[in-house]
Amino acid sequence: MSGTVRLTAAQAMVHWLGAQMTAEGDRFIPGIWAIFGHGNVAGLGEALHRAQYGDLCETPFPTWRGQNEQTMAHAALAFAKGRARRQAMAVTTSIGPGATNVVTAAALAHVNRLPLLIIAGDVFANRRPDPVLQQIEDFDDGTVSANDCFRPVVRYFDRITRPEQLLSALPRALRVMTDPANCGPVCLSFCQDVQAEAFDWPEAFFSPRTWHIRRPAPDARELEEVAGMIAGAARPVIICGGGVIYSGAEAALDGFATRHQIPVTETQAGKSALSQAHELNFGAAGVDGSAAANTALAAADLVIGIGTRLQDFTTGSRSLFAQDAKLLSINIQGYDAAKHQAVSLVADAKVALELLSGKLGDYRASPDMASRTTWLAAVEAKCQATVIPDDLPNDAQVIGAVQAVATDASVALCAAGTTPGALKLLWQPSAGGYHMEYGFSCMGYEIAGAMGLKLAKPEREVLCFVGDGSYMMANSELATAVMRRIPFTVILTDNRGYGCINRLQQGTGGVPFNNMYVDCMIEDQPQIDYVAHAASMGAHAVKAGDLAALQAEIMAARGRPIPTVIVVETTAADGPGEGLEGTGQWWDVAVPEVGGPERLRAAYENYITNAARVRLSS
Numbered sequence: 368m369s370g371t372v373r374l375t376a377a378q379a380m381v382h383w384l385g386a387q388m389t390a391e392g393d394r395f396i397p398g399i400w401a402i403f404g405h406g407n408v409a410g411l412g413e414a415l416h417r418a419q420y421g422d423l424c425e426t427p428f429p430t431w432r433g434q435n436e437q438t439m440a441h442a443a444l445a446f447a448k449g450r451a452r453r454q455a456m457a458v459t460t461s462i463g464p465g466a467t468n469v470v471t472a473a474a475l476a477h478v479n480r481l482p483l484l485i486i487a488g489d490v491f492a493n494r495r496p497d498p499v500l501q502q503i504e505d506f507d508d509g510t511v512s513a514n515d516c517f518r519p520v521v522r523y524f525d526r527i528t529r530p531e532q533l534l535s536a537l538p539r540a541l542r543v544m545t546d547p548a549n550c551g552p553v554c555l556s557f558c559q560d561v562q563a564e565a566f567d568w569p570e571a572f573f574s575p576r577t578w579h580i581r582r583p584a585p586d587a588r589e590l591e592e593v594a595g596m597i598a599g600a601a602r603p604v605i606i607c608g609g610g611v612i613y614s615g616a617e618a619a620l621d622g623f624a625t626r627h628q629i630p631v632t633e634t635q636a637g638k639s640a641l642s643q644a645h646e647l648n649f650g651a652a653g654v655d656g657s658a659a660a661n662t663a664l665a666a667a668d669l670v671i672g673i674g675t676r677l678q679d680f681t682t683g684s685r686s687l688f689a690q691d692a693k694l695l696s697i698n699i700q701g702y703d704a705a706k707h708q709a710v711s712l713v714a715d716a717k718v719a720l721e722l723l724s725g726k727l728g729d730y731r732a733s734p735d736m737a738s739r740t741t742w743l744a745a746v747e748a749k750c751q752a753t754v755i756p757d758d759l760p761n762d763a764q765v766i767g768a769v770q771a772v773a774t775d776a777s778v779a780l781c782a783a784g785t786t787p788g789a790l791k792l793l794w795q796p797s798a799g800g801y802h803m804e805y806g807f808s809c810m811g812y813e814i815a816g817a818m819g820l821k822l823a824k825p826e827r828e829v830l831c832f833v834g835d836g837s838y839m840m841a842n843s844e845l846a847t848a849v850m851r852r853i854p855f856t857v858i859l860t861d862n863r864g865y866g867c868i869n870r871l872q873q874g875t876g877g878v879p880f881n882n883m884y885v886d887c888m889i890e891d892q893p894q895i896d897y898v899a900h901a902a903s904m905g906a907h908a909v910k911a912g913d914l915a916a917l918q919a920e921i922m923a924a925r926g927r928p929i930p931t932v933i934v935v936e937t938t939a940a941d942g943p944g945e946g947l948e949g950t951g952q953w954w955d956v957a958v959p960e961v962g963g964p965e966r967l968r969a970a971y972e973n974y975i976t977n978a979a980r981v982r983l984s985s
């Protein structure tokens with residue numbers, strides 16, 4: 368008969384986490400990011416110290432110190448994304464501001480369907496010292512704490528007010544994080560006095576457990592219906608989403624598309640499931656899409672979404688597809704599969720594609736291959752153009768220069784601003800050579816994300832593209848990467864403000880205001896020395912005077928054991944798709960109905976014209 372072991376609740380939590388394994392024999396949670404405060408240092412901090420030196424767990428369970436709770440969570444999420452959700456990381460915070468700093472990262476994880484374990488310190492369950500430092504007091508509800516902010520942005524929330532609650536809460540947390548359909552962040556709100564309470568735990572609770580990622584097969588009736596739709600289509604087009612990568616279905620997609628000659632277009636999350644060199648990869652879909660992809664999608668009689676949640680950037684705010692086009696969605700999550708009144712095939716992407724290909728037999732479509740060739744030639748010309756405004760390179764030219772020295776080991780990473788659209792449009796990755804956080808488009812993800820991705824893929828070269836605006840929002844994990852000797856290369860493009868939103872502001876009828884520094888109510892234009900700033904945190908930092916110097920610095924960084932930051936001044940005047948005929952698609956950004964000058968009235972009329980093209984669907 369199994370015995371018991373007496374541990375504090377915090378010790379039991381760490382002991383249990385150290386015994387949760389993947390099918391490949393690794394820990395599902397290989398370690399925890401921590402910033403300590405009074406809400407977690409005495410209880411969880413003591414347990415983590417013991418675990419790091421091999422006391423609580425069979426092998427050391429590491430704790431990593433971050434600089435900011437939000438960005439260390441971003442690093443954890445980039446790691447999970449880089450491991451295709453086969454592993455995740457944990458984050459612990461104190462109560463109050465330490466916990467609420469993670470809410471943004473939790474929302475990012477929720478939107479992107481990424482696993483993250485948040486262990487947030489909470490108030491005293493016994494309420495003896497109330498109000499404790501940093502406690503939020505709700506005048507009408509004594510059970511509320513600041514951690515209730517997590518409820519809308521996590522998949523599972525639990526407040527641990529008794530030690531024995533961990534017996535059910537911890538398995539529930541891992542169930543969510545390893546469920547491909549319901550994957551997302553979990554918050555265990557851990558009352559600080561409970562962390563330190565002892566309990567007699569069943570020894571069997573700490574036995575190693577392997578968590579398998581299931582692969583649900585499709586319903587037989589749905590499979591027959593969907594196979595019939597594809598077999599009857601003359602101009603089918605695939606939209607490849609991130610679910611293809613999380614399923615490990617890249618080879619299945621390649622085989623399906625090649626056998627049946629169906630062109631593949633990409634979302635931000637699905638880009639690089641197929642290399643750009645694949646003859647059926649037509650490039651990016653939607654608002655920031657290629658001429659080849661969007662032309663094919665607009666003419667398609669059947670659009671096949673695979674592992675995509677079909678957000679507005681992908682569908683051109685529901686205006687890209689023809690009104691009479693049929694929509695088919697293959698997705699492991701029924702909620703996503705049913706969007707836009709699509710015919711649903713609820714299943715794992717790899718399983719679904721393999722079964723569908725068998726059903727379709729010798730069926731082959733006849734895509735317009737010439738459009739892809741024309742598109743790639745236009746990209747080459749755009750990225751090498753020598754005529755530039757302001758005598759500064761634009762984002763396309765920077766991307767072209769970096770692309771020229773990239774290798775099959777290179778991964779382009781980005782998150783917000785102009786560059787995500789430019790990279791989706793212009794970057795030509797090898798398989799797995801693209802990492803974009805664009806579900807939440809979270810400024811400040813990039814530096815921490817690059818660190819997390821490098822931890823997930825130490826064999827790859829991480830090329831982190833970040834604008835000056837996003838860099839200013841969150842850069843402190845650069846110091847963490849230096850301390851831990853985690854190398855990656857940052858291409859910091861400085862256009863002196865928020866160039867992306869400045870262009871959107873003008874495109875929707877407004878005038879430049881409060882985005883570029885020159886258009887802000889300030890006494891002096893800032894002269895920020897990004898090289899000195901990055902160097903002060905220990906990074907190798909340089910300024911590239913031209914694109915040739917940028918290329919030389921990227922190649923020099925490959926032998927360095929610390930992050931490299933390369934600053935490049937760019938123009939804010941040129942958007943990523945300008946000069947590329949047929950690219951892009953309308954994006955629904957509401958324009959004021961009245962007021963303003965003639966340019967605003969013209970913008971509103973254009974808005975009404977485009978809104979009339981929207982497919983009316985749920």
